[in-house]
Amino acid sequence: MKNLVRKIIEPITASVFGNEVSFKVSHDDEFDNGRIYIQPYYVDLCRQTGEEKEWKGRKWYLSKHMTEDEVVKTCYAAFKACVEHEIMEGFQYNNETVFNPHAPFKKCIEAGRDEVSRENSKKKWRFSLNSRLITLP
Secondary structure (H helix, E strand, C coil): CHHHHHHHHCCCCCEECCEECEEEEEECCCCCCCCEEEEEEEEEECCCCCCEEEEECCCEECCCCCCHHHHHHHHHHHHHHHHHHHHHHHCEECCEECCCCCCCHHHHHHHHCCCCCHHHCCCCCEEEECCEEEECC
């Protein structure tokens, strides 16, 4: 089964900003006849140390009833998740990561309770739209 998946994904190429993303095909060793998974990996600089390092994405498990289409689209989803992860880490404000993908989800829920409201703003915003000046109340 692993060899079939490897054959299906062999023609896939995935790269972004000069980084090539590859896909490991393996099976879960925790269980007998463990499920097959695809795991994206790539080499990039560590944001903390500046050293080159191999990074691995999460494991994407495949059904034993998988089709060729599902395998290819799972690789796409895995690639997209890697890119989104890097985007989240790379977007900063005052050198602080705004959307940290490593933050515990309960902290994200807590932070999500604090909302920005235009009603609390005492400023009037003005902007130009199609050469017309608009003032917001």
